[in-house]
Amino acid sequence: MKADIGVTGLAVMGANLARNFARNGYTVALHNRSRARTDALVAEHGNEGTFIPTETLTQLVENLAVPRRVLIMVKAGQPVDDVIDQLVPMLAPGDIVIDAGNSHYEDTRRREAALAAKDLHFVGIGVSGGEEGALNGPAIMPGGPKESYEALGPLLEDISAHYEGDPCCAWIGTDGAGHFVKMVHNGIEYADMQVIGEAYDLLRSVGGIEPADQAGIFRSWNSTDLASYLIEITAEVLGHVDAQTGKPLVDVIVDQAGQKGTGRWTAISGLDLGSPIGAIAESVFARSLSSQSEIRATAQQMLAAGTGSVPAPQDADRDAFVEDVRLALYASKLVSYAQGLDMLTAAAAEYGWSLDLGTIASLWRDGCIIRADLLDVIMKAFGGRDTSRHPEPGTTAEGQPSNLLFAPEFRDAIAAALPAWRRVVATAVAAGVPVPVFSSALSYYDGLRRDRLPAALTQGLRDYFGAHTYRRADREGTFHTLWSGDRSEIEA
Ligand SMILES: NC(=O)c1ccc[n+]([C@@H]2O[C@H](COP(=O)([O-])OP(=O)(O)OC[C@H]3O[C@@H](n4cnc5c(N)ncnc54)[C@H](OP(=O)(O)O)[C@@H]3O)[C@@H](O)[C@H]2O)c1
CATH class of the missing domain: 3.40.50.720 (NAD(P)-binding Rossmann-like Domain)
Known part of the structure; x- marks a missing residue:
């Protein structure tokens, strides 16, 4: 045999x-x-x-x-x-x-x-x-x-x-495509966990909600569009009491996050590909910062807070605050998925892979750490599974959105979440609670939709100190200003 x-x-x-x-x-x-x-x-x-x-x-x-x-x-x-x-x-x-x-x-x-x-x-x-x-x-x-x-x-x-x-x-693509997609999965996983952490921190530090009560909140969130394995196990961990001390377990765990490297690889690849994956990279940096125990201890003694007083919301306001945080978590999570998928598109162009984003999202619907109801919606937004990669019938990948945030269902969901998202980031900043992924994801969103970016000034500065040239918005060509001469413009 x-x-x-x-x-x-x-x-x-x-x-x-x-x-x-x-x-x-x-x-x-x-x-x-x-x-x-x-x-x-x-x-x-x-x-x-x-x-x-x-x-x-x-x-x-x-x-x-x-x-x-x-x-x-x-x-x-x-x-x-x-x-x-x-x-x-x-x-x-x-x-x-x-x-x-x-x-x-x-x-x-x-x-x-x-x-x-x-x-x-x-x-x-x-x-x-x-x-x-x-x-x-x-x-x-x-x-x-x-x-x-x-x-x-x-x-x-x-x-x-x-x-x-x-x-x-399902077959992903040639040579290293499978490992690349797994790496990006892990990068998204880092961001997923970080936004959960930021929500927990805000609910506790601003909302005054203790872990045991937060367990109930996360459990209820698991019946919303946030439904996922990570939200489910967050309720378990927050609800767990340490047998030795009687304290919430989360209060006796050292607040330094470990990492095995795949998040870091994702951030490095994002930089190499010129892919703006700020939310994912920030989640890696957040773990690194948490692990700088000595410098954190010094900073706690030396650095001013400069925060105004942010009163804990009471009663009905508290429920509204909890819902705001939930919406901010959802929107930030969507952005980290959008960034990860955008990075896959960049990698496909770089390495000659034909990656089907609908198929990839479909594989993450179960079995993996980021499994979530959301992934079924993402799969459908990208036109379902590519049947050539899988024996079962499905739909073709034609007409895929060029960014996840452009899919009508997500565009509308973010529009609805935006006021809450902005309120939450503003509150966190005022209260001195770090929200690197909530805020970076919001900046990505605003960066994408902004009519004019200060990149024009960056180009002007680059031309000034390094004659790096710039393009004009009103006509074709590449230009340079003679900054140390008569400041006339020449075509480069
Ligand atoms: N996908 C996931 O969720 C997940 C989770 C954990 C790990 N992983 C990955 O899965 C892989 C295996 O992980 P693991 O935790 O099961 O095992 P591991 O601890 O990473 O590796 C131990 C195994 O590797 C063998 N080994 C080490 N050096 C070797 C060598 N030079 N030649 C031959 N065999 C060698 C060991 O053999 P001996 O018994 O003889 O020492 C043992 O079988 C790793 O790449 C890990 O990163 C994935």
């Missing part, structure tokens, strides 16, 4: 994916650098399906049906290259090497090109949903050559999460 797929790297993610394949009826060959993880998996979960434990990579490959499908789930970085280097001599043209870890998309592009030169398929897939998702159904974003999806796609779709019958898995 040959296995349908081999998995090498059986730490928590690899083991859970292997079990997920087996539970879906696939025969799974197992390998791990050190044998103990393989044995533990078979001992604890061997009854969940058909596993073929192996001792070496050679044995793993020997036990695979053709075309061989080998899924690598080892530590990201050099270990992935090490495993690929060992595998390549054992494989034959048409075989598929899959990297399902959190690899950087540039590494995936490099690896794909190297393996294509040997007639091997290399497929980088983004997997979201954490440990639980890997076991029970993650969102899966596969890149690599499209033809590889014929042999691999059905397996991945079977183990993925499903939203109303649609698998949260």
